[in-house]
Structures are given as structure tokens and as C-alpha cells.
Amino acid sequence: IMMLMNPPYASRIAISVYFGVAYTLFFLATTFVCIPHDALAAELSDDSNHRVGIFFLTSALDSLGIMGAMSLPSLMTRFAANLHLNDDACRPVSERAELCLA
Structure with missing residues (x-):
């Protein structure tokens, strides 16, 4: 997830290269995982009906995942909002330092 975030202080060219590398690595890793995973279901059974059930189950679990x-980012945002972690983020540095020393 960190690889897909923009580097904060970079030129447009550096950000484009960064995104291109992250994008390529993501889909390369997805290929390494998905190809064997999709091929495994066909090897598990010789019965056609059983294979259909296996493919259905993997598709259903993929959809649930x-x-x-x-939904995870929304849940994390709501959870973090309840913790009041960012309440002091908009205060001047001097006020935040005083709060830390108090």
C-alpha cells in the first residue's frame, strides 16, 4: 500500500517513474499469485461437477475479499476518527510542544 502512495516531494517525472514501477511490480506480483491459484482448481478433481463447485467457491471468496x-479504508477512517488522533494536527508547533511537555 505504501508503494502506491505519491512521494510527497518529487518532480512530475519522478512521480511518473515511481508510479510506473509500482504499477508494473503490482501486476507482476499478481500474475505470480493468480496463475498458479487459478490452475490449482482444475488439478484438484477429475469430476466436472466438483470442479465447477471449486471454481464457484473461489470466485465467491474472491468477491468477498x-x-x-x-470497505476497510472506510472502517479504518471511522475508527481513527473516534480515537481523536488528529485533533492537535492543526495547532501551531509551539502549542503542540506545550501539550507534549504538560
């Missing part, structure tokens, strides 16, 4: 991953 995607929905969980999509």
Missing part, C-alpha cells in the same frame, strides 16, 4: 478490502 474484494468487498472487504474496499
Whole structure:
């Protein structure tokens, strides 16, 4: 996840190169994982009906994982908002230092 975030202080060219490398590495890693995972279901059974069930189950679990991953940022934001971690972020540095020393 950190690789997909923009580097904060970089030129447009550096950010473009960074994104291109991160994008390529992500899909390369996905290929290394997905190809064997998708081929495994066909090797688990000789029965056609059993293979259909296996493919259905893997597709259903993939969908659940995607929905969980999509909802995770929203849940984390709500959880972090309840912790009040950013309450002091907008205060001047001198005030924050006084709060830390108190």
C-alpha cells in the first residue's frame, strides 16, 4: 500500500517513474499469485461437477475479499476518527510542544 502512495516531494517525472514501477511490480506480483491459484482448481478433481463447485467457491471468496478490502479504508477512517488522533494536527508547533511537555 505504501508503494502506491505519491512521494510527497518529487518532480512530475519522478512521480511518473515511481508510479510506473509500482504499477508494473503490482501486476507482476499478481500474475505470480493468480496463475498458479487459478490452475490449482482444475488439478484438484477429475469430476466436472466438483470442479465447477471449486471454481464457484473461489470466485465467491474472491468477491468477498474484494468487498472487504474496499470497505476497510472506510472502517479504518471511522475508527481513527473516534480515537481523536488528529485533533492537535492543526495547532501551531509551539502549542503542540506545550501539550507534549504538560
